[in-house]
Amino acid sequence: MKKLESTRLKRSRSVNLRIGYAAAIFLVTMAFNWTSERPDFNNPIEDEIAPAELKIIRTYQRQEKAMPPAPEPAKTIFNKNIIETDKPNLLSDKIKTENPAPPLDSGVFIIKPPIVNMENLRPAQPKEENPIFKVVENMPLFAGCGDDNMSKDEKKKCSDRAMLSYLYKxxxxxxxARENGVEGMVVIRFVVEKEGNISGLKIVRDIGAGCGEEALRVVKNMPDWIPGKQRGRPVRVQYNLPVKFKLN
Incomplete structure (x- = not known):
């Protein structure tokens, strides 16, 4: 009987020890779980409240500039030693002269210089007595084309034909120029005088090889022209004559 009780006691002791160990482990585990929880600082309660808007009102205190002190009135100093003298005579507006101007009724007259207009003093440009025209009412005509029975256009055509005929001959x-194949246009400028004679001959355009000189020679030997007229009067007229050199 004693042995059975002892065995029971041993068994119950071992069971109690196991239960105790299990309870101890459970308490220790609960203790660790309780202390290991940390508060969450990332989402504080204050974040749920909207921050109040702070307005700072600045106040300025106007500083009045201090006005400078008013200057002290000048003190009048009286010098007892100054002796008062007579006041000087003031010059009057009228200046007295030894020989005053005589009145107008005494026979003396005041003569003022005349006003000179500067434009009248400019030298007048001399008018050209024999101006040279480029275009006139009646242009110069070659000799033999001044028949009064012809119209103005007929006279011009006659003059052109007669001049070309003279040049060709x-x-x-x-x-x-022939040997070197020189061709082109030569222009001779001259003036038909009031009497119809030719003057002021000049080669305006040349192609070289003696062509300009040959045209100048022929124009110089032309017979007198019928002078041009402006308002019914003979005038000097400038003329440009083109001469074309061309090889066949």
């Missing part, structure tokens, strides 16, 4: 193609 008298111009000689320079040998140097």
């Amino acid at each position: 008298n111009i000689r193609y320079p040998a140097i």
Whole structure:
């Protein structure tokens, strides 16, 4: 019987020990779980409240500039030693002269210089007595085309034909120009005077090889023209004559 009780006691002791160990482990585990929980500082309660808007009102205190002190009135100093003298005579507006101007009724007159207009003093540009015209009412005509029975256009056509005929008969193609194949236009400028004679001959355009000189020679030997007229009077007229050199 004693042995059975002892065995029971041993068994119950071992069971109690196991239960105790299990309870101890459970309490220790609960203790660790309780202390391991940390508060969450990332989401504080204060974040749920909207922050109040702070308005700062600045106040300025106007500083009045201090006015400078008023200057002290000047003190009048009386000098007892100053002796008062007579006041000087003031000059009057009228100046007295030894020989005053005589009145107007005494026979003396005041003569003022005349006002000179500067424009009248400019030298007048001398008018050209024999101006040279480029275009006139009646242009110069070659000799033999001044028939009164012809119209103005007929006279011009007659003059052009007569001048070309004269040039074809008298111009000689320079040998140097023929040998070198020189062709082109030569322009001779001259003036038909009031009497119809030719003056002021000049080669305006040249192609070389003696062509300009040959055209100038022929124009210089032309017969007198019928002078041009402006308002019924003979005038000097400038003329440009083109002469074309061309090889066949």
